[in-house]
Amino acid sequence: MTRCIRVPKKEGERVRAALFDEGHLDLDAKIRSDGDCLLIPITCGSFEDYEVVDAELAVQEHKVSDYTEIADVPENLRKDLPSSFDVVGDVAMIKIPDELWEYRTQIGEALIKVNKNIRVVFHDYGVKGDFRIRDLEKIAGEGTSETVHKEFGVNLYTDPSKVYFNPRLSSERSRIAQMVKDGDVVIDMFAGVAPFGTVIGKLSHPKVVYSIDLNPEAEHFARINAEKNHVDCIVPMTGDSSKLIYDLPEADHVIMNLPQIADRFLRYALDRMHAGSIAHMYKIIERAEFPGFCEKLEKDMGELGHSIAIDSYELKTYSPTMSVYSMRITKL
Ligand SMILES: C[S@@+](CC[C@H](N)C(=O)[O-])C[C@H]1O[C@@H](n2cnc3c(N)ncnc32)[C@H](O)[C@@H]1O
Incomplete structure (x- = not known):
């Protein structure tokens, strides 16, 4: 059962937006209709003067597309997660900052979880030498850096570790x-x-x-x-x-x-x-x-x-x- 407030439909959008802005909207449950009213799930005890009820609500699926939302790292370091990374075929290459090095496996696993096309993740030390090849260290996933783009x-x-592409x-x-x-x-x-x-x-x-x-x-x-x-x-x-x-x-x-x-x-x-x-x-x-x-x-x-x-x-x-x-x- 989920705690909700019963809100007349014509007031529904105003109340939903206010709950969201104040951080009191329960994002894990789906709002549902109940006659002329909506049952809006809340994370607080009550809201304005609306009736509080417990109701069965469907689970709200979240499609996470950003690995930074789910990477298992301390909250104070989340802002340091790299916002970009390179992908060649099913190989991802990311530059892990020093302060996140001990969480590299968790970061690689989050990338694989969110991006179904990624098989393996490497830390990228950069492009080196006349051949312009990448110095890579595996941090998560299966197999080598050989791939098909x-x-x-x-x-x-x-293979980005052997030839530039x-x-x-x-x-x-x-x-x-x-x-x-x-x-x-x-x-x-x-x-x-x-x-x-x-x-x-x-x-x-x-x-x-x-x-x-x-x-x-x-x-x-x-x-x-x-x-x-x-x-x-x-x-x-x-x-x-x-x-x-x-x-x-x-x-x-x-x-x-x-x-x-x-x-x-x-x-x-x-x-x-x-x-x-x-x-x-x-x-x-x-x-x-x-x-x-x-x-x-x-x-x-x-x-x-x-x-x-x-x-x-x-x-x-x-x-x-x-x-x-x-x-x-x-x-x-
Ligand atoms: C920027 S990469 C370009 C690779 C490819 N054209 C591409 O778009 O993916 C440059 C390539 O030039 C090669 N290279 C560097 N100096 C060269 C030279 N003097 N003669 C032939 N190839 C050279 C490197 O080994 C590297 O593979």
Whole structure:
């Protein structure tokens, strides 16, 4: 039985809102109709002059979608729970603050409970080294960090602890795939597990996509992705793209997703491009510096004998003052 007040229906919403505002509405039971009145469950002894009754009320199910509501941590630390985390496939990666470290298992378990798609949770020590791979420590769940991320009907096999993969570029991948014409040659200079190559191979009809990466694990996963998605135009290669690119035919499209320093590689890309070829380059930079950066890039490439035109748009915010830009660089 639940303690309720009997409230005429026309006063019901005012009373419900007042109870809620004062913290006296019992959120675990459902309000129900009783003739011309409503039975509203309360957590206090009485409210205004309404009749207090005990009644059978149905249980109010709460669909918790925020793990911070249910994580088993001391109340004074709840405000320190991270509000964001990354998910690749069924693997979640979260940065646990020092003060919550001893509750890491409870935090991981809460994430799994609330997000049915998450199988395993890792603490993320950050991205490291030239390969940009994540240093991970398991805190809850089953299995390893190997997983399958799905986008545009493509299954991308990856392991964030072995190779870099960015699940947030799916619309860029499909946008570029739509620009690739039948029979085009594509070179991805920093390919990772070949997400660009796989999506392009699935949505368009390139002749070939050379997928280069320094990290041998990238080639391993690129081969799996080509095979599992029945894309036979991908040629995975391991090595430094600034050197390997000279072994390849001229490209119609060059993809350059190494946003901190890709511009240092543009000269090599342009050596393997013909007039009309496009380099799709990503750049992280202070927003105020971006126009000057583009001007300097045009000047520097001009001095090397490459005439270029740059179109760009701001892909996303990176920090309060920095953004990631998507640049379309056409060789003239
Ligand atoms: C930001 S990740 C991009 C991965 C992939 N394109 C994606 O969107 O998920 C950059 C990749 O470039 C690779 N890399 C760094 N320097 C390289 C180089 N000189 N030649 C080839 N690959 C390189 C790293 O190993 C890493 O996998």
